[in-house]
Amino acid sequence: MAPFGVGSLVLIRLPAFDARDHHLELRGVSPQWALFAEILTVGVPGLIKSGITNLSVALLTGIASHLGREAAIGYAMGARLEYILIPIGFGFGTAISAMVGTKLGRRAISPCAFHRLDKSGHGRGHLCHHRNGGRAVS
Numbered sequence: 001m002a003p004f005g006v007g008s009l010v011l012i013r014l015p016a017f018d019a020r021d022h023h024l025e026l027r028g029v030s031p032q033w034a035l036f037a038e039i040l041t042v043g044v045p046g047l048i049k050s051g052i053t054n055l056s057v058a059l060l061t062g063i064a065s066h067l068g069r070e071a072a073i074g075y076a077m078g079a080r081l082e083y084i085l086i087p088i089g090f091g092f093g094t095a096i097s098a099m100v101g102t103k104l105g106r107r108a109i110s111p112c113a114f115h116r117l118d119k120s121g122h123g124r125g126h127l128c129h130h131r132n133g134g135r136a137v138s
Contacts, residue, residue, distance in 0.1 A: 057079045064075040 061072060061076050061079070065072040
C-alpha cells in the first residue's frame with residue numbers, strides 16, 4: 001500500500017505545479033495503427049487467457065457450491081491463493097532469468113555449467129570447448 005500511497009500523493013500534487021512544466025503537446029501526432037495492431041497481437045491472447053482463467057474459476061466455484069458450503073469456500077480460497085502465488089512465481093522466474101542472462105552476458109558463467117546442472121540427462125557427455133580445452137563434460 002505504501003508505494004501506491006506515495007504515488008497517489010505525487011499525482012495529487014502534480015497539477016499544483018506550474019502548467020508550463022507539464023504541458024503535453026499532441027499537435028502533429030497521429031495514431032500509428034500498425035503499432036496498435038502489433039500490441040494487440042500480444043494483448044489479445046493474454047486477454048483470452050485471463051478470461052478463460054476467470055471463467056473457469058467462476059464455473060468451478062459454482063460446481064463446488066453444489067457439493068456444499070465448505071467445498072465452495074475451500075475451492076474459492078484455493079483459487080484466490082493461486083491468483084496470489086502465480087505473480088510471485090512469475091516474479092522469481094523473471095528475476096532469475098535476468099540474473100542468469102546478465103551473468104552469461106558477462107561470461108561469468110560458462111555455458112557448459114548449464115549442461116552440468118541439467119538433471120534430465122540432456123547434454124551429458126557433450127564436448128564443451130569453452131574454458132576446458134574441448135574435454136567432455138559429464
